[in-house]
Amino acid sequence: MAQIQIKPERLLSFITEMANIGGTPNGGCNRQALTEEDRIGRTLFLNWCSEIGGVARLDSMGNIFVHFKGTDTTKLPVLMGSHLDTQPSGGKFDGVYGVLAALEVMSSLHDQNITLTHPVEIVVWSNEEGSRFSPAMSGSGVFAGKLSQSTLYQSVDDQGVSYQQALITTEQLGEFPCQSFPFAAALELHIEQGPILEAEQKSIGIVTGVQGMNWYQVTISGETTHAGPTPMSMRKDPVQGLHAMLPSLYAKVAEYGEQARITIGKITTIPSSPNTVPEQVIFTLDLRHPEQSILDKMSEELLSLCQQVPSILGSQVDVLWQSPAVVFDARCIDVVTQAAEQLSLTAMPIVSGAGHDSVYLSTVGPTGMIFVPCKDGISHNEKEHVEPEHLIAGGNVLLHSLMQLAQ
């Protein structure tokens, strides 16, 4: 029997039509969470879903669930989805691809009159990007009970509009309470947002988990003095403290091998004046590793290095944010592996370096992810690009993974 496949032209046209809503001059997208553009994009998506028999419901965070009946009403639903919101100068694919590929999968099953045993729900998670309302991954975070709805309702954008007001204005405030319910499995298809698959010339990334992340802020304190009259030997210069510390931080992380990551993305001096030895230097430390126990040990060692400053200086470490490492469901990983094999696609296991709705989802039910390569690993950028062949390959892996999970 010939393998069922998605319809490539239709998937590509879904993506192109959605990208026109909030399209930017440089070919990207600005369709931020719960804006008028987001409302229009969601409405377009819902029209497409209703044409193939999907029945939508909206929850109190603005998450959309589009239900497709299965043949056995006693079975739990299989979820597929991602997010439709973008960064202010984002691309056409981040998140959007996962939602529209899920739509294409259901459209292809509809073409063939195939009803799976389990019901299927396409999910659109609200405010994944976090660029308008903080924190990111709000919809899935509240769903999983990891974020508070009342706190998020009060989160305001740069114009002072609250999440709750935006839900009401854009008619996205649903009557169903946002809370998790039992599901058989959940799949999220997403662009990699990194350079690995492209470099390895693979079409499919079988995502085994998500890196754990620890964010810290380190403050080294000294004393402000004039840049001219004070001899170097008599200064209490926190930047010299940082200078001495940096090699040991990078060397320590290197000891943990290729999978360990350290990023010092923000360095501030106080007061920031060219002719004043600063009183303080404050920097952020973003540490990542796919294995939680290793991340914990590495973080502990690094923080202890951050405390080791000469006695004339002071040092303080504050925790900014922590996101534990995620290991995805073994059956989901297996099903994605088999689907790629059956379709004769090049595939490799990969760990996600970015956060996704699936991180929260994996805390309440069996969850897995599929990656496709994006050009030069670029995302959150108008230049974000994915080759059509990879978009199609990912769609077909999603289709066959779903058929395994929902049959």
Ligand SMILES: [Zn+2]
């Ligand atoms: Zn995304």
